[in-house]
Amino acid sequence: EAGVTQFPSHSVIEKGQTVTLRCDPISGHDNLYWYRRVMGKEIKFLLHFVKESKQDESGMPNNRFLAERTGGTYSTLKVQPAELEDSGVYFCASSQIKDVTEATEQFFGPGTRLTVL
């Protein structure tokens, strides 16, 4: 079974440009999460989809970030316009919805390394 995939693996853009990151979760996983890791620091939560609905977007930095999950399948994260501080590695993860006493394993994609110059 294919794992979580992300595209592109790397993106280098100039300040003010737009970038769209894509995540394809594991088939059948209703939970989809976006995270960002900046400069080797903590993995910071951005938002959480359950199917096509945004369950929690409290981690989105500002309105320059827009996430969508059309049809509850793949998701995109658009940054427009990009700023220098947006540089980092953006991870997507997916999981099945389970009872909270069970192991809630999130499966991570390889990440997209975004560099804003």
Added chain:
Amino acid sequence: GQSLEQPSEVTAVEGAIVQINCTYQTSGFYGLSWYQQHDGGAPTFLSYNGLDGLEETGRFSSFLSRSDSYGYLLLQELQMKDSASYFCAGVSGGYQKVTFGTGTKLQVIP
């Protein structure tokens, strides 16, 4: 809100045992997960404690005490390949929101 604190760095000798602690302050807390991340790689799931006590998976064990808002990851028989960052992650809410801790960089030395 939620916050999970870990030591930033730990160094241990190959073959030894190391414990990585995690203290948390969360609302709606259900359980604690642990993830491993090698430089440049994706985090990978290690374990989950939905109940208090010890969970063992091979060389790795994880412990949770809800009364103390505390957990730890225990790595035994350390190998050089265990050098990585380790994150505790609090699971909360009906839809399993996951909040990651500050991360601990483990260096295993010969």
